[in-house]
Amino acid sequence: MTSWTAADIPDLTGKSAIVTGANSGIGLPTALELARHGAGVIVASRNPDKGRAAVEEIRREVPGAQVEFGQLDLADLASVRRFAASVDRLDLLVNNAGVGLISRQETKDGFEMQFGTNHLGHFALTGLLLPLLxxxxxxxxxxxxxxxxxxxxxxxxxxxxxxxxxxxxxxARSKLANLLFTLELRRRAEKAGADLISVATNPGTTATNFVNVGPLKPLLSLFMRSPEAGALSSLYAATSPAIHGGEWVGPKLQLMAPSKTARSDALAERLWEVSAELTGVRFEAIAEAN
Ligand SMILES: NC(=O)c1ccc[n+]([C@@H]2O[C@H](COP(=O)([O-])OP(=O)(O)OC[C@H]3O[C@@H](n4cnc5c(N)ncnc54)[C@H](OP(=O)(O)O)[C@@H]3O)[C@@H](O)[C@H]2O)c1
Structure with missing residues (x-):
């Protein structure tokens, strides 16, 4: 537990960041605070209107912010590849976007939508951006x-x-995959001697579009964290010098223990291999050591 707030974010001038799903919810204040502290931020969004509106909102709040829109649909590997190819430098990737609790649907590439977006899309994006990172x-x-x-x-x-x-x-499966990926990326980067921190977060129950409870939303929102509070775990994980990799940062910025399943090296390794096969993204820069 810590009294850390967004005001404690260090100066990020000269740093480049991408926040996926930064047009709403937890992603928007994450991008905004990174920009407020000097980072150049790409608001990666599948919807150009929503993405550009978020950029305008950040510019209104932070005049002179180095912020731009980038179109990224995590449910379409061709879009992930196009987006990654448009980036030329990167210090920080926040894999924030997510879909949840939807009826069964498939991504453009035929993957189950929650696994395909939340895990495989981010797996591919991270692998394609690895050389820059x-x-x-x-x-x-x-x-x-x-x-x-x-x-x-x-x-x-x-x-x-x-x-x-x-x-x-x-x-739940897609969020388990997020944790297995985080920990496996950390292990693989470490084995390859790469200077890369991989960390996961749990924002806690936050009043965003995600929590779609219809007419009850305004009432239930009173008992939920605000998006600004929900963003703190991402901001802490992204910028605190106390983070070294492999942590799971909770809503109060406490370090939490992932489930036993999430800590299974064998499961993480199998998921990695299957994800590489499904996406065709192989993290070549760290693959040799692994
Ligand atoms: N809210 C909570 O209580 C809670 C709790 C634990 C974890 N989380 C996690 O927090 C993260 C952010 O969610 P949130 O609560 O801020 O919900 P949100 O307001 O619904 O934001 C989700 C973001 O992801 C974007 N997105 C969805 N599918 C996408 C795709 N195919 N390609 C690119 N972007 C896509 C959405 O874009 P559109 O606007 O176009 O839909 C939106 O910008 C998620 O990973 C979620 O699992 C949330």
């Missing part, structure tokens, strides 16, 4: 997970969830 000493990858991961199970024979689909269980 490795040029930046102390680069960080922050991946937003959730307490929901504790209920997550991965059946490699039913990755498409073509049978037994549940909105919650599919979400």
């Amino acid at each position: 490795l040029k930046s000493p102390g680069a960080r990858v922050v991946t937003v997970s959730s307490d929901a991961h504790k209920a997550g199970r991965i059946d490699f024979d039913n990755l498409g969830l073509t049978h037994g689909y549940g909105r919650m269980s599919a979400y």
